[in-house]
Amino acid sequence: MAKAKTVYTCTECGASSPKWQGQCPSCMAWNTLVESIAEAPTANRYAALAQTAGLQKLAEVEAAEVPRQPSGIGEFDRVLGGGLVAGGVVLIGGDPGIGKSTLLLQTLCHVGRLRKAIYVSGEESAQQIAMRARRLGLDAGPIDLLAEIQLEKILATLQTHKPDIAVIDSIQTIYSEALQSAPGSVAQVRECSAQLTRAAKQLGITVILVGHVTKEGSLAGPRVLEHIVDTVLYFEGDPNSSFRLIRAFKNRFGAVNELGVFAMTEKGLREVSNPSALFLSHHAEQVAGSCITVTQEGSRPLLVEIQALVDEAHAPNPKRLCVGLEQNRLAMLLAVLHRHAGVACFDQDVFINAVGGVRISEPAVDLAVLLAIVSSLKNKPLHNKLIVFGEVGLAGEVRPVQRGQERLKEAAKLGFTHAIVPKANAPKQAIPDLTVIAVERLDQALQKIKEL
Numbered sequence: 001m002a003k004a005k006t007v008y009t010c011t012e013c014g015a016s017s018p019k020w021q022g023q024c025p026s027c028m029a030w031n032t033l034v035e036s037i038a039e040a041p042t043a044n045r046y047a048a049l050a051q052t053a054g055l056q057k058l059a060e061v062e063a064a065e066v067p068r069q070p071s072g073i074g075e076f077d078r079v080l081g082g083g084l085v086a087g088g089v090v091l092i093g094g095d096p097g098i099g100k101s102t103l104l105l106q107t108l109c110h111v112g113r114l115r116k117a118i119y120v121s122g123e124e125s126a127q128q129i130a131m132r133a134r135r136l137g138l139d140a141g142p143i144d145l146l147a148e149i150q151l152e153k154i155l156a157t158l159q160t161h162k163p164d165i166a167v168i169d170s171i172q173t174i175y176s177e178a179l180q181s182a183p184g185s186v187a188q189v190r191e192c193s194a195q196l197t198r199a200a201k202q203l204g205i206t207v208i209l210v211g212h213v214t215k216e217g218s219l220a221g222p223r224v225l226e227h228i229v230d231t232v233l234y235f236e237g238d239p240n241s242s243f244r245l246i247r248a249f250k251n252r253f254g255a256v257n258e259l260g261v262f263a264m265t266e267k268g269l270r271e272v273s274n275p276s277a278l279f280l281s282h283h284a285e286q287v288a289g290s291c292i293t294v295t296q297e298g299s300r301p302l303l304v305e306i307q308a309l310v311d312e313a314h315a316p317n318p319k320r321l322c323v324g325l326e327q328n329r330l331a332m333l334l335a336v337l338h339r340h341a342g343v344a345c346f347d348q349d350v351f352i353n354a355v356g357g358v359r360i361s362e363p364a365v366d367l368a369v370l371l372a373i374v375s376s377l378k379n380k381p382l383h384n385k386l387i388v389f390g391e392v393g394l395a396g397e398v399r400p401v402q403r404g405q406e407r408l409k410e411a412a413k414l415g416f417t418h419a420i421v422p423k424a425n426a427p428k429q430a431i432p433d434l435t436v437i438a439v440e441r442l443d444q445a446l447q448k449i450k451e452l
Contacts, residue, residue, distance in 0.1 A: 073269075
């Protein structure tokens with residue numbers, strides 16, 4: 001019997017190489033080539049994927065609004081862009097045990113009351129899923145369950161029953177008989193995803209794929225998997241906290257960077273109607289080093305507390321540590337604070353934390369971070385009803401941020417009375433019960449907090 005030929009496939013981009021290399025020659029990623037069995041080409045394997053269509057003018061194509069199917073969970077619909085789309089393929093990833101299967105089981109129980117739903121389980125038995133549904137108190141009667149990992153049988157079931165929504169839990173456990181490699185390999189994940197996407201488009205089925213994540217937190221498998229699907233969602237959350245966040249990183253039917261907030265309870269995931277309350281600490285009295293800012297997550301403004309601790313360094317190299325914020329940006333902001341405001345922290349350890357485990361990537365929190373650092377350094381608390389936002393440039397200027405009016409209205413709704421914002425974000429019409437202080441430079445902002 002001839003020895004099976006092996007190739008080395010990149011887990012990031014899916015490119016193959018005849019020999020092992022430390023760096024992928026295609027995407028230049030390091031240590032991503034893994035050994036796999038070379039698959040023999042099969043005649044007409046992708047014949048069903050290729051559908052010939054004649055040329056047509058773009059202006060003649062009727063652009064109709066994509067109808068949405070509510071999932072029954074408002075926060076999930078927000079992240080999806082309004083609801084599920086017929087023929088859409090959603091990929092959702094997250095750490096083990098964070099609640100992916102729980103959320104999808106709750107979704108199917110809501111959708112199954114009006115539409116046909118199938119849950120395909122490749123990791124758990126039917127008894128385990130039934131036990132989870134009973135523990136969560138869900139009415140799982142209308143849901144059809146299929147415990148199967150062979151792709152061909154799954155596709156045949158979808159062809160026969162034609163459900164409105166199907167959940168595949170998970171894509172790493174599915175295998176196709178056309179390939180010899182093991183389930184979870186690059187070739188199997190890519191092949192099974194392509195075949196399920198084709199079935200979803202042809203039959204008009206909403207397919208939700210559950211994906212595993214790597215140690216770095218990214219989706220396991222080739223990056224081409226993210227390009228195949230229509231929507232990519234990530235489940236985030238602190239293992240020590242009961243709160244869970246769902247973030248959209250790609251959405252062909254809605255806005256990206258939308259955020260859904262849930263709380264894990266004994267009865268499953270519960271929607272959080274006022275997420276700003278999660279990220280605010282309720283201190284009995286004013287404390288130094290705390291500043292409230294407003295960050296924009298998709299179309300939703302969120303109030304987040306930024307905490308800073310500045311302490312005398314006892315080592316030659318002072319520490320710079322950020323939790324929930326970008327560490328390199330902190331070093332840059334400290335240099336701006338020294339150069340343009342005369343506040344030196346080169347002999348101080350600086351620790352920054354975004355309360356509640358939220359991750360903030362936008363620069364609109366720069367001014368709040370600096371004011372929290374100054375408050376902790378001088379041990380002087382800020383006004384307890386003050387919110388701050390604005391981007392700080394290297395020249396010490398305070399730049400405007402997007403959707404400033406929405407941020408101010410959200411702060412006023414939650415009872416804040418003072419706001420320090422960039423001059424370009426100052427409202428043209430006064431907001432009731434909110435005093436807006438517009439600044440152009442960092443030193444002006446430091447002067448204003450002394451007057452409050």
